[in-house]
Amino acid sequence: MIDPKTGMEAGERYAVENVERAHQFPGFFLDGKYFLGPERLTAVGWLEGKRFIYDNLDATGEPIFPGRAAGNIEDLTLTLVDGTALKLSRLEVSAIAEDINAEDQPATGFNRNPETVGGLALTRKDRIPLLLSAAVIGFLAGFVITHA
Secondary structure (H helix, E strand, O other): OOOHHHOOOOOOEEEEOOOOOOOOOOOEEEOOEEEOOOOOOOEEEEEEOOEEEEOOEOOOOOEOOHHHEEEEEEOOEEEEOOOOEEEEEEOOHHHHHHHHHHOOOOOOOOOOOOEEEOOEEEOHHHHHHHHHHHHHHHHHHHHHHHOO
16 A cells, blocks of 8 residues: 555556756656566565665665665655655656567667667567577588588
C-alpha cells in the first residue's frame, strides 16, 4: 500500500527529476518500490510510508545515504536528506516503451548507436542470427576439412 501523501498511485511509474549537483536517480518508482531497469527484477529502493529507502552503495561498499534513507516523498516531491527537492513525474507509456527498446542496446549504456557490419546497421536482435550463422559455417568448414 502506497502512502497517499506521496502523491503516487498504484500501477503507475514515476521518475525522479535529474538536477545538476544532486544525486542522480536513473530508475523509477512502481507500487512503492524503486527499480533501475524496466525488467523489474530487483528493487533497489522502497517506500516505508513517505520515507524513501535507497539501497545504493558507494565504491567502498558504504551506503550512499546515511542509514540508506535517501529522504521523504510528499506530493510527488522527493526531499533528500540534504534538503534538495526533486520532483517526481509520472512516466507515459511511450517513455516505458523507449526504456524497453533500450535493452536492445549494448549493456554498457555508453554506446547507444547500433553496430554496423558491411555498412548495415545491426541491433542486438539482428546480430544474434548473424553470429549463429557464422558459428554453423565455422563448424561445417571444420568438419569438411577434418573429413576430407
